[in-house]
Structure formats: structure tokens, C-alpha cells
Amino acid sequence: MIQIEKGIPIPLKRNVLARKYDFESMEVGDSFAVEVTRKRTAANIKNTLSSSSYDYAKRYKKPWKFAVRRVVENGVKKVRIWRIA
Secondary structure: OOOOOOOOOOOOOOOHHHHHHOHHHOOOOOEEEEEOOOOOOHHHHHHHHHHHHHHHHHHOOOOOOEEEEEEEEOOEEEEEEEEOO
């Protein structure tokens, strides 16, 4: 028989991408890069970073803004995201 319980709070959903990319630790002017690979194209990474940073700011009600750009650093293609506000 199953016991019905009352008053148990529902835990908040965990944002997997926020934990993976650690937007919380970023200050204005900070950035990080994700390397482009055969499995993850620049367009795919750019879309993922753009949407996850937007979702993070919206979910946690932060007035933060981010900029995402494709870059080449030391001959390696990457996608870099900056916190701009």
C-alpha cells in the first residue's frame, strides 16, 4: 500500500547547462571558450550557449546580458561567450 504524504515541497528543476557552463561565477567582462569539434559545430555551440545563457538569466531573474561570437585562437576554432551586463 502506498502512503500519501502532505506538505512535501517540490524541489526546483536543476539547470544542467548552467552547472556545466557556470554562468553564476561570471562577472561583467568575463568570458570562456568552447572548442569546435567534428561532433559539435560552431553553429551548434553558439546556439547552445546563447539559449542556455538567456534561459539562465531569465530563470534566476538576473538582468544579465551575454554576447556569443565565433573566434579563432592560436589556429583553433572556438565559440566564446562574454558576460556584457
